[in-house]
């Protein structure tokens with residue numbers, strides 16, 4: 628069975644949860660406490676050289692990192708990724724678009740807004756990211772006027788990938804409601820069979836069932852996002868339990884985006 632290295636508030640990890648559910652593919656979860664430095668443990672760096680979530684481990688022990696690479700691997704041979712080279716390249720076009728413009732625009736802004744870091748980022752940087760985010764919204768709105776889904780007439784992993792952050796663009800302070808074609812597309816994505824808003828499926832088997840409960844309780848206590856602290860017990864061989872955040876991690880964690 629596949630293992631998903633996950634962190635519940637991560638929208639990048641949500642992409643993978645959503646696809647796994649829509650594929651009906653059973654999997655197990657191991658939570659990685661990214662803000663406690665666990666992502667930077669030697670053991671986890673084998674799964675993802677950047678120490679970020681998501682990553683997956685295949686049955687034969689192979690690790691795959693980067694959400695869009697994982698989506699591509701998992702969708703192979705399914706209706707979510709066409710075989711025809713040109714149609715496939717159109718899907719890839721949107722996966723790269725997501726990785727570049729959305730992760731560096733709306734996703735960063737959302738993370739900064741939700742974690743109270745917006746002010747310390749500086750006006751110039753926030754201005755650049757906002758311009759990138761608004762540009763992506765304009766592009767998406769124009770493109771989605773032409774067809775129901777990003778890569779054509781059918782729902783694919785391109786939609787899953789872009790949906791993950793764009794349907795929460797208002798949390799980044801972006802005027803999502805002004806982009807009618809994007810709003811209509813969000814609804815079409817949510818109407819897909821086996822759509823799940825959090826991505827936990829019936830087939831899903833957490834490696835540490837109790838931890839989901841404790842995470843939910845923490846979220847309820849603290850009002851959500853920021854309250855979600857370490858919930859993991861990474862069990863890669865040689866891994867230790869949560870370690871204090873390293874200096875590297877304290878310096879750099881801000882730039883990424885749950």
Ligand SMILES: N[C@@H](CCC(=O)N[C@@H](CS)C(=O)NCC(=O)O)C(=O)O
Nearest residue numbers: 637639661679680693694883884885
């Ligand atoms: N480009 C990566 C981005 C992954 C990423 O930034 N993940 C965040 C959570 S959404 C993370 O783990 N950040 C902690 C870190 O990078 O140390 C992807 O698409 O998977």
